[in-house]
Amino acid sequence: MTSAASNSGTSVGFIGLGIMGAPMAANLVKKGFAVTGYNRSKPAVDRLVERGGRAAQSIADTVTGADVVITMLPDSPDVEAVALGPGGVFEYAPAGCVYIDMSTIRPDVARAVAEGGAVRGVRCLDAPVSGGEAGAIEAALSIMVGGSGQDFADSRAVLDAMGSTVVHVGGNGTGQLVKAANQLMVAGIIELLSEAIVLLEAHEVDATAALQVIGGGLAANRVLDRKSASMLARQFKPGFRVDLHHKDLGIVLDTARAAGVVLPVGAVVAQLMAALKAQGSGNLDHSALLTVVDQLSGRT
Numbered sequence: 155m156t157s158a159a160s161n162s163g164t165s166v167g168f169i170g171l172g173i174m175g176a177p178m179a180a181n182l183v184k185k186g187f188a189v190t191g192y193n194r195s196k197p198a199v200d201r202l203v204e205r206g207g208r209a210a211q212s213i214a215d216t217v218t219g220a221d222v223v224i225t226m227l228p229d230s231p232d233v234e235a236v237a238l239g240p241g242g243v244f245e246y247a248p249a250g251c252v253y254i255d256m257s258t259i260r261p262d263v264a265r266a267v268a269e270g271g272a273v274r275g276v277r278c279l280d281a282p283v284s285g286g287e288a289g290a291i292e293a294a295l296s297i298m299v300g301g302s303g304q305d306f307a308d309s310r311a312v313l314d315a316m317g318s319t320v321v322h323v324g325g326n327g328t329g330q331l332v333k334a335a336n337q338l339m340v341a342g343i344i345e346l347l348s349e350a351i352v353l354l355e356a357h358e359v360d361a362t363a364a365l366q367v368i369g370g371g372l373a374a375n376r377v378l379d380r381k382s383a384s385m386l387a388r389q390f391k392p393g394f395r396v397d398l399h400h401k402d403l404g405i406v407l408d409t410a411r412a413a414g415v416v417l418p419v420g421a422v423v424a425q426l427m428a429a430l431k432a433q434g435s436g437n438l439d440h441s442a443l444l445t446v447v448d449q450l451s452g453r454t
């Protein structure tokens with residue numbers, strides 16, 4: 155544990171202040187880090203300034219002189235452009251600084267980014283997160299970190315300011331592989347919770363009471379705790395957008411194919427998530443998988 159006073163000497167450049175990045179950057183400010191924020195749309199930067207951060211006008215402005223640079227962007231092409239592209243992080247980050255990408259992206263892209271950083275003397279970690287918007291707000295994220303053990307150790311104070319379970323899982327790219335396994339499980343659990351809800355409602359059982367008692371047994375899980383009330387109310391404000399989980403399930407199936415392993419349930423859930431996106435629900439929370447089960451059961 156470090157103190158706010160000892161953190162104040164560490165400058166952090168934060169790029170991508172969306173649903174997750176905004177509260178994560180705010181928690182770094184709260185823990186005393188000197189945070190400079192940049193986002194494609196400006197209102198998000200203004201909100202960070204209101205919370206004690208500094209505004210940057212460009213990636214160069216964010217990164218120049220930073221000890222640590224963090225990105226929290228939607229997808230692999232966004233990270234490639236921001237890290238490796240012209241005017242990107244590696245053009246301006248000082249040698250020796252640590253670049254931590256916390257977005258969920260393809261493991262092969264994470265490794266390519268790390269190689270690009272090494273050429274410029276920038277130390278790279280892939281550190282995707284789980285725990286959702288609530289975990290980001292509460293600084294209670296689970297953070298799975300790939301990269302060198304030394305770079306991980308040097309970054310502990312920054313990572314601990316955003317998460318409560320922070321684990322080094324191996325070399326560059328392994329954080330993203332662990333995140334793929336995480337996303338496979340989360341999607342599967344949401345689908346099974348959706349099916350349980352539809353089954354209970356079809357038999358006119360009090361679903362709130364049913365899920366309460368289920369939550370005390372072997373089927374207890376965090377998705378049930380955090381999402382069942384909004385699912386029962388058919389409220390799907392994100393949260394975690396369907397578009398992003400669809401992207402993640404593509405990574406799951408690609409990494410499975412690359413390793414020659416078979417994920418039958420994962421493949422079905424990926425198709426159900428694709429159906430939701432195809433129906434124009436990409437901006438809803440991923441728990442909207444329930445609506446697909448409702449439709450398949452003729453209950454809409």
Ligand code: NAD
Binds near residue numbers: 173198257
């Ligand atoms: P989001 O779309 O809310 O936020 C992304 C932000 O990045 C936006 O504010 C956007 O304006 C900004 N951005 C995009 N391209 C940019 C660029 N080139 N330069 C500067 N800013 C740019 O997404 P999110 O929900 O915060 O998710 C971010 C990442 O975290 C994704 O990879 C997602 O899969 C992962 N993730 C999300 C959750 C969740 O619950 N939302 C949970 C765990 C992991």
